[in-house]
Amino acid sequence: RKRILVTGGAGFVGSHLVDQLMLQGHEVTVADNYFTGRRRNVQHWIGHPNFELLHHDVVEPLMIEVDQIYHLASPASPVKYMYNPVKTIKSNTIGTINVLGLAKRVKARVLFASTSEIYGDPEEHPQKETYWGHVNTIGPRACYDESKRVAETLMYAYSKRDHIDVRVARIFNTYGPRMHMYDGRVVSNFIVQTLNGHPLTVYAPGNQTRSFMYVSDLVSGLMKLMNSNYSLPCNLGNPEEHTILEFAQLVQDITGVKGKVSMKKSQQDDPHKRKPDITVAKTQLGWEPKVSLRDGILKTTAYFRKELGLVNNEQEQ
Amino acid sequence: RKRILVTGGAGFVGSHLVDQLMLQGHEVTVADNYFTGRRRNVQHWIGHPNFELLHHDVVEPLMIEVDQIYHLASPASPVKYMYNPVKTIKSNTIGTINVLGLAKRVKARVLFASTSEIYGDPEEHPQKETYWGHVNTIGPRACYDESKRVAETLMYAYSKRDHIDVRVARIFNTYGPRMHMYDGRVVSNFIVQTLNGHPLTVYAPGNQTRSFMYVSDLVSGLMKLMNSNYSLPCNLGNPEEHTILEFAQLVQDITGVKGKVSMKKSQQDDPHKRKPDITVAKTQLGWEPKVSLRDGILKTTAYFRKELGLVNNEQEQ
Ligand SMILES: NC(=O)c1ccc[n+]([C@@H]2O[C@H](COP(=O)([O-])OP(=O)(O)OC[C@H]3O[C@@H](n4cnc5c(N)ncnc54)[C@H](O)[C@@H]3O)[C@@H](O)[C@H]2O)c1
Ligand SMILES: NC(=O)c1ccc[n+]([C@@H]2O[C@H](COP(=O)([O-])OP(=O)(O)OC[C@H]3O[C@@H](n4cnc5c(N)ncnc54)[C@H](O)[C@@H]3O)[C@@H](O)[C@H]2O)c1
Numbered sequence: 001r002k003r004i005l006v007t008g009g010a011g012f013v014g015s016h017l018v019d020q021l022m023l024q025g026h027e028v029t030v031a032d033n034y035f036t037g038r039r040r041n042v043q044h045w046i047g048h049p050n051f052e053l054l055h056h057d058v059v060e061p062l063m064i065e066v067d068q069i070y071h072l073a074s075p076a077s078p079v080k081y082m083y084n085p086v087k088t089i090k091s092n093t094i095g096t097i098n099v100l101g102l103a104k105r106v107k108a109r110v111l112f113a114s115t116s117e118i119y120g121d122p123e124e125h126p127q128k129e130t131y132w133g134h135v136n137t138i139g140p141r142a143c144y145d146e147s148k149r150v151a152e153t154l155m156y157a158y159s160k161r162d163h164i165d166v167r168v169a170r171i172f173n174t175y176g177p178r179m180h181m182y183d184g185r186v187v188s189n190f191i192v193q194t195l196n197g198h199p200l201t202v203y204a205p206g207n208q209t210r211s212f213m214y215v216s217d218l219v220s221g222l223m224k225l226m227n228s229n230y231s232l233p234c235n236l237g238n239p240e241e242h243t244i245l246e247f248a249q250l251v252q253d254i255t256g257v258k259g260k261v262s263m264k265k266s267q268q269d270d271p272h273k274r275k276p277d278i279t280v281a282k283t284q285l286g287w288e289p290k291v292s293l294r295d296g297i298l299k300t301t302a303y304f305r306k307e308l309g310l311v312n313n314e315q316e317q
Numbered sequence: 318r319k320r321i322l323v324t325g326g327a328g329f330v331g332s333h334l335v336d337q338l339m340l341q342g343h344e345v346t347v348a349d350n351y352f353t354g355r356r357r358n359v360q361h362w363i364g365h366p367n368f369e370l371l372h373h374d375v376v377e378p379l380m381i382e383v384d385q386i387y388h389l390a391s392p393a394s395p396v397k398y399m400y401n402p403v404k405t406i407k408s409n410t411i412g413t414i415n416v417l418g419l420a421k422r423v424k425a426r427v428l429f430a431s432t433s434e435i436y437g438d439p440e441e442h443p444q445k446e447t448y449w450g451h452v453n454t455i456g457p458r459a460c461y462d463e464s465k466r467v468a469e470t471l472m473y474a475y476s477k478r479d480h481i482d483v484r485v486a487r488i489f490n491t492y493g494p495r496m497h498m499y500d501g502r503v504v505s506n507f508i509v510q511t512l513n514g515h516p517l518t519v520y521a522p523g524n525q526t527r528s529f530m531y532v533s534d535l536v537s538g539l540m541k542l543m544n545s546n547y548s549l550p551c552n553l554g555n556p557e558e559h560t561i562l563e564f565a566q567l568v569q570d571i572t573g574v575k576g577k578v579s580m581k582k583s584q585q586d587d588p589h590k591r592k593p594d595i596t597v598a599k600t601q602l603g604w605e606p607k608v609s610l611r612d613g614i615l616k617t618t619a620y621f622r623k624e625l626g627l628v629n630n631e632q633e634q
């Protein structure tokens with residue numbers, strides 16, 4: 001039984017991680033400023049003796065005693081992280097410095113939620129951990145990409161100097177229940193549009209690709225990585241790649257709702273393709289994603305249906 | 318007449334910039350923690366009514382009133398910035414946030430000393446400002462490269478949000494008097510080795526290239542950029558490119574001292590080539606370097622000769 005801090009634990013990924021850690025019997029503390037997360041995501045644990053919820057911004061120092069830290073505090077969707085780029089950078093730079101300062105003091109192991117975005121608009125495909133990436137320092141995505149990059153640098157700089165035990169997960173696109181309905185990510189957009197009978201907004205050209213991982217697969221990967229001996233960056237993602245146009249079709253096929261596609265103008269610096277090489281995770285952690293896109297989309301659609309009030313309370317049980 | 322802050326003003330480049338600003342009659346404040354700089358570089362201004370020297374680390378907030386800020390505070394040579402990577406990252410991230418916070422409050426214009434290192438080990442040659450770069454987030458140079466990259470991102474993020482007037486100079490290798498004798502940069506190493514009759518240490522393979530700019534050219538470029546209307550990143554460098562082996566030969570030719578070359582093992586992630594495309598500086602600022610390598614090396618050699626005590630006081634006058 002460990003004392004575990006999850007920064008950003010009231011968010012989409014964090015709250016699922018908290019569920020697993022609590023089920024394993026750990027003492028879990030969540031530190032979240034509710035910028036993009038919400039209390040509701042962890043409501044079911046409030047009052048549990050092993051659970052503590054701190055209203056805390058990681059840009060401020062935090063003094064607690066823990067054995068492990070999952071450091072997830074950062075906006076994650078392009079719409080949210082571009083909403084206040086300065087805040088995004090501070091969360092990932094000053095926030096990571098504070099978390100590492102804490103880890104140093106209490107000798108905790110820290111896992112940092114990095115991202116496939118550190119590869120930018122990649123020129124190597126699929127992306128291996130050895131790829132250095134292709135990022136525009138002054139583009140619209142830079143606040144997220146560059147601050148995640150330097151946060152990785154911070155992890156290894158502190159690790160080397162202060163002998164902190166670090167883990168770096170490079171997370172590829174993840175979806176599932178508790179995603180925000182309106183945070184602009186493609187999965188939530190397409191499902192909500194489908195359920196509302198609105199046209200699916202595909203940003204030009206539509207042949208850009210992504211690979212989508214279901215959240216339970218990510219959570220198991222994060223926990224395996226944390227408890228492994230592997231300390232270099234490790235991709236966690238689903239290597240099944242789709243163009244966005246294909247994906248729009250798939251969402252309609254899976255949900256059984258026929259909709260229209262509406263082409264929208266292209267987004268500046270939108271990565272053309274993205275697909276993880278997960279050889280490291282397979283060989284070092286014995287991990288690979290298990291949930292099919294079909295099952296994942298069905299579960300996520302059920303969640304959004306409920307969120308939208310499209311089911312009545314009896315069906316909900 | 319303006320009130321001008323120079324962070325890192327007791328360093329090599331900063332002190333030459335201070336000289337020019339003082340000669341123009343401005344009120345100059347230097348903020349420096351003397352990590353790699355020294356009081357001696359600005360000693361000749363101490364006591365002047367327009368000059369103030371603050372012993373200050375930019376990682377801490379600074380409350381003063383100024384019109385312009387040249388933000389140069391950061392170690393610059395690989396040996397120094399790798400000495401304490403955490404400190405290097407903090408100077409460029411938290412330091413830049415503080416400088417931007419100050420600029421916001423007092424409505425000052427800020428110029429950030431970025432670097433050709435943001436291009437990393439470039440795959441485009443020569444490097445234009447539009448090139449996104451090729452940097453290893455977890456390599457030995459990352460503490461410098463990645464923190465300079467995210468500092469550029471911070472400059473434009475604050476500029477956009479808080480309407481701060483920003484300038485970003487991407488500085489290529491610069492040399493001249495007041496370089497540290499033992500900071501490990503190739504120009505100081507080769508000249509000091511030559512003067513001491515030691516073999517010139519060339520790191521393998523020796524065919525890596527650099528382009529060397531004399532410090533007075535850089536200072537005029539920085540001042541032109543600051544006072545121009547151009548707010549995007551601007552390369553400042555000398556496009557004359559040499560391999561390091563050639564450069565070892567040139568130093569011997571120019572100084573007239575024949576020495577030996579000693580090949581040393583290669584450095585991890587050492588950029589293979591580097592040469593600025595200075596079209597932007599030429600067209601936007603009407604700037605280009607004026608000092609030949611010969612003249613620059615002669616002046617720098619004279620400086621090191623004095624530093625090493627190889628001239629007596631009469632010759633020194
Ligand atoms: N979901 C993905 O596809 C994906 C992909 C790559 C990386 N990631 C990373 O995983 C982590 C979690 O992402 P998510 O999808 O759950 O996003 P999310 O927005 O749902 O969760 C992030 C959580 O962090 C909190 N937060 C943000 N800034 C904070 C701050 N300064 N202090 C304290 N809390 C703060 C938010 O309130 C939220 O609860 C993020 O670090 C993200 O960058 C996610
Ligand atoms: N010289 C070059 O070839 C070159 C090339 C590219 C970029 N630059 C940039 O130009 C700037 C000046 O470089 P330089 O060659 O004069 O190096 P330098 O080391 O001589 O000067 C840097 C100065 O900043 C000070 N400093 C460092 N960290 C500080 C902190 N946290 N707070 C306050 N002061 C601090 C040092 O004491 C020093 O006086 C740096 O930002 C460097 O990254 C230089």
Ligand SMILES: O=c1ccn([C@@H]2O[C@H](COP(=O)(O)OP(=O)(O)O)[C@@H](O)[C@H]2O)c(=O)[nH]1
Pocket residue numbers: 060061062063064097098099100101102103104105106403
């Ligand atoms: O339990 C702790 C210890 C440190 N810190 C913060 O972590 C940062 C970095 O820590 P520290 O200053 O010890 O690290 P260093 O100076 O060695 O980088 C500082 O801003 C501290 O306020 C924290 O939030 N909790």
Ligand SMILES: O=c1ccn([C@@H]2O[C@H](COP(=O)(O)OP(=O)(O)O)[C@@H](O)[C@H]2O)c(=O)[nH]1
Pocket residue numbers: 077078173184185186187189190201202203204208210244267270271
């Ligand atoms: O309504 C939408 C939202 C996103 N996208 C595209 O889907 C991909 C994934 O976008 P998302 O914002 O989910 O995450 P990203 O992987 O870009 O961070 C990108 O190419 C977007 O341009 C789209 O076509 N329509």
Ligand SMILES: O=c1ccn([C@@H]2O[C@H](COP(=O)(O)OP(=O)(O)O)[C@@H](O)[C@H]2O)c(=O)[nH]1
Pocket residue numbers: 086377378379380381414415416417418419420421422423
């Ligand atoms: O005159 C000033 C104003 C602000 N700051 C520092 O600059 C940083 C960023 O400023 P601020 O918090 O105003 O910016 P924001 O929160 O808008 O990013 C803060 O840490 C302040 O301490 C400073 O050093 N001098």
Ligand SMILES: O=c1ccn([C@@H]2O[C@H](COP(=O)(O)OP(=O)(O)O)[C@@H](O)[C@H]2O)c(=O)[nH]1
Pocket residue numbers: 394395490501502503504506507518519520521525527561584587588
């Ligand atoms: O004694 C030395 C110092 C440096 N170098 C090489 O000279 C180039 C410039 O190195 P420096 O440290 O001056 O600056 P950099 O441009 O790498 O930041 C690099 O390829 C170094 O490997 C060298 O061959 N011998």
